[in-house]
Amino acid sequence: MTFLKITGLRKRFGALEILKGIDLELEKGGFLVLVGPSGCGKSTLLNTIAGLETITEGDIRVEERSIADLHPSKRDIAMVFQSYALYPNMTVAGNIAFGMEMRGVPAAERKQAIDKVAKVLQIGHLLERKPSQLSGGQRQRVAMGRALVRDPKLFLFDEPLSNLDAKLRVDMRTEIKRLHQTTGKTIVYVTHDQIEAMTLATKIAVMRDGEVQQFGTPAEIYNNPANLFVADFMGSPAMNLLAGTIVNEQNGLAVSLQRPGGEAMKLPVSPAMMSLTTYANRNVIFGIRPEALTDPEGADRNAQSVSENDCLIDVVEPAGSDTFAVTKLGGKEVVARLRADARIRAGETARLAFNLDKAVFFDPESQKRIA
Structure with a gap:
């Protein structure tokens, strides 16, 4: 069953067209990775799904309901940013609970939700620490926890591992894969790293200059590239x-x-x-x-x-x-x-x-x- 459907999506900034007619579908519980070189439009596409950017033409539907004109707060979507965006003066528990506190969730429910997320992400021993006392990987787990605790319909990840060193990126890839398997949540994930795309995705959209060059499973993209760009971009070493x-x-x-x-x-x-x-x-x-x-x-x-x-x-x-x-x-x-x-x-x-x-x-x- 189609959960997320993007149809004829275009985004212009003045005369400059960034997204040029994007058509994508993702099943419920799927993991869609948007991959491509810098400047190809993948982060802009993610921001239109989140509601951080308006769209010029087309539609975005979640569970058959159009969200194209909804305010970001009404879309039931959680986003994990590249920069973590944690509050430095709050503890880990405070960062995770902040959104719930703003929505008036009772303290007992907040604690229960924090404990549940901390167990999934294995950060229970970090709950009283401040962000400055955490490693990059631990901060990324906290950022994921803050999104996960909301129990949204859709998760968006914007290059979440790009600030981490090589070994930590591999470890965090495993954590994100495990998170997807254990929660069954629908995820859209942006990266320029084709290894991340191949290891995490159930579906990959390879983008270039605001267009989808190929959309399919990792095996389809890797074994049956649609054109020279996809063949050259996907794979390490390259084809x-x-x-x-x-x-x-x-x-x-x-x-x-x-x-x-x-x-x-x-x-x-x-x-x-x-x-x-x-x-x-x-x-x-x-x-x-x-x-x-x-x-x-x-x-x-x-x-x-x-x-x-x-x-x-x-x-x-x-x-x-x-x-x-x-x-x-x-x-x-x-x-x-x-x-x-x-x-x-x-x-x-x-x-x-x-x-x-x-x-x-x-x-x-x-x-x-x-x-």
């Missing part, structure tokens, strides 16, 4: 995107990729991609993720189409659980993700396995996916 040409070979279609100082590498096209017949002898962009390009021993045994080729390795980057190797194809550097114990050295030729089941193709002019 390898190489200039190639579709050619006819004796056994069917292949993609031809230029190699430095040598003959072209020809990789067979999966039979499932026969739509590429119309691109025979035409240029395409060939996309393959680093994990689909590996040492032969680490290749997916269930793959239907794997092609092994010798590649000159330029750089080797050990990364603990993986080893990354850089080679050159199609005039660009290509990253392969190998097993940690793969025997590979910079400056030497190594055998690499291309899992072509995972390959994708884009039109270089329209930049849209074609197979």
Whole structure:
């Protein structure tokens, strides 16, 4: 059942159009992540849902009821800000209870609500401390507690982890995921970090220049990117995107990729991609993720189409659980993700396995996916 529905949403500041016709739907209990580079309009979109920004055109509905013209206080929405926005002179308990106190909730009910939220967020031992005595992660938990205690219909998070260090961000991601699983609340979350988007979301909207480039599950966004922007933006390391040409070979279609100082590498096209017949002898962009390009021993045994080729390795980057190797194809550097114990050295030729089941193709002019 659709819980949040955004239809034809536009936002202009004078002649400048920030949001250009946004259409999104989120089910009850879903976790929608708005992701994209700085300036793409994701925070503006979140602010229109919260009521902090008016909309120019379109509608926002929660449970079939339009909230587009409602005052923020009437929307039953709680927002967690990047800056935490805690009152420095109040204790943790005071910060969490402040909104309830302003609404005249009796003291006994406030205490019960504080204790319940503190247990969920594991901050019971912090209730008498002031914000200045807390770490960044603890402050973020308090900010979440202040929102959670209201028991709203919808939670909004505006880049809540961007002020935290790398390890704490990972820990807090887990906390937010746990919060969603335990409460079942509907959440809209803004981030520029695609790892956060992939790990937290049930649905992702990838935004660019005020438009949604693709909307779908994390698996759909990652495995079936709609265009070159989504393919390049989602994934760490990013997808390898190489200039190639579709050619006819004796056994069917292949993609031809230029190699430095040598003959072209020809990789067979999966039979499932026969739509590429119309691109025979035409240029395409060939996309393959680093994990689909590996040492032969680490290749997916269930793959239907794997092609092994010798590649000159330029750089080797050990990364603990993986080893990354850089080679050159199609005039660009290509990253392969190998097993940690793969025997590979910079400056030497190594055998690499291309899992072509995972390959994708884009039109270089329209930049849209074609197979």
